[in-house]
Amino acid sequence: MVAMIERIGGLQTQYAPSGYIGLWSRMRNFRRDSLTTALQQRRVIQGTLLRSTIHMVSARDYWLFLAAIRVPRRDWWQRATRHQISEPDMDAAVRALREQLAKGPRRGDELKRILAERGLPSFALGGVAQWLEMVRVPPSGTWEQRKADLYGLAETWTRPTAHAESVGIEHIIRRYLGAFGPASVREIADWGGVPHAKLVPVLAQMSLRHFRDEKGKDLIDLPKAPLPDADTPAPVRFLPTWDATLLVHARRTQILPERYRPLVFNTRTPHSVPTFLIDGAVAGTWRVDGGRVELKPFEPIPRSVKREVDDEAERLAAFFR
Numbered sequence: 600m601v602a603m604i605e606r607i608g609g610l611q612t613q614y615a616p617s618g619y620i621g622l623w624s625r626m627r628n629f630r631r632d633s634l635t636t637a638l639q640q641r642r643v644i645q646g647t648l649l650r651s652t653i654h655m656v657s658a659r660d661y662w663l664f665l666a667a668i669r670v671p672r673r674d675w676w677q678r679a680t681r682h683q684i685s686e687p688d689m690d691a692a693v694r695a696l697r698e699q700l701a702k703g704p705r706r707g708d709e710l711k712r713i714l715a716e717r718g719l720p721s722f723a724l725g726g727v728a729q730w731l732e733m734v735r736v737p738p739s740g741t742w743e744q745r746k747a748d749l750y751g752l753a754e755t756w757t758r759p760t761a762h763a764e765s766v767g768i769e770h771i772i773r774r775y776l777g778a779f780g781p782a783s784v785r786e787i788a789d790w791g792g793v794p795h796a797k798l799v800p801v802l803a804q805m806s807l808r809h810f811r812d813e814k815g816k817d818l819i820d821l822p823k824a825p826l827p828d829a830d831t832p833a834p835v836r837f838l839p840t841w842d843a844t845l846l847v848h849a850r851r852t853q854i855l856p857e858r859y860r861p862l863v864f865n866t867r868t869p870h871s872v873p874t875f876l877i878d879g880a881v882a883g884t885w886r887v888d889g890g891r892v893e894l895k896p897f898e899p900i901p902r903s904v905k906r907e908v909d910d911e912a913e914r915l916a917a918f919f920r
Contacts, residue, residue, distance in 0.1 A: 600637060639737050649664065649668065662759060680722075696727055710724055764797075776820055845881070
């Protein structure tokens with residue numbers, strides 16, 4: 600299971616069950632308790648990582664990802680909150696929360712109260728998280744307790760490993776290509792939340808395969824990455840919210856047809872909605888109601904795959920029970 604999480608570049612988990620459903624969709628005989636146990640055993644770490652969003656990654660990937668994104672995410676925060684919080688105030692907030700977390704995990708509301716006592720708004724916690732590496736401590740942020748609001752110091756939760764930024768960036772490139780390649784450099788940058796300019800010198804030192812897409816655009820991939828034949832069948836799959844397969848960096852793949860994009864991503868659902876795929880493309884949405892998986896197809900489901908869709912929906916319903 601940990602190897603699978605690495606294989607797909609981590610799991611985006613603002614909504615904790617999304618990680619569980621994402622693994623269920625990709626693995627045979629996946630059990631919910633196996634992921635919860637891996638989090639408790641610290642083999643899987645949950646924290647703010649790629650694109651400054653919550654992810655579950657392997658303990659090995661955690662520090663490598665941080666090495667790549669540490670500076671870019673701090674730069675992003677400073678741009679986003681310019682003139683709202685001074686640097687001395689942020690430094691003081693980081694010291695205060697580090698002191699508290701050194702005593703053990705703390706709830707988010709408690710950390711926000713500490714910030715309020717220093718005259719800082721609650722959103723400053725998001726800024727502190729860019730300087731003070733914190734993890735979400737289980738059982739919070741799991742299937743059983745879905746609110747990921749119990750924080751701990753990463754350096755005490757999992758053994759710290761120092762990596763140069765360039766090493767972290769190369770690791771992010773390899774993880775993205777392993778999950779989604781062939782891809783453009785821009786797609787990798789968008790996924791990792793790392794500026795394009797930081798990737799270029801690292802890519803120049805790597806041995807990669809090069810391709811051209813239909814428009815002549817350069818695509819790169821790992822040297823021995825498999826390339827399935829165009830007629831390789833794509834089985835029905837159910838995806839959760841936040842699944843990276845549907846994010847804008849993967850737009851070129853047409854997994855999410857453009858005519859359906861407003862139905863999946865819009866101002867009401869910036870996090871997306873649960874979707875199901877037929878023949879490798881989004882064909883509708885789903886939700887669980889009364890122990891059943893209800894489908895809302897965007898177009899009539901072809902008779903040739905109706906049984907497969909229904910069987911997979913029943914399998915997912917059983918996973919929720």
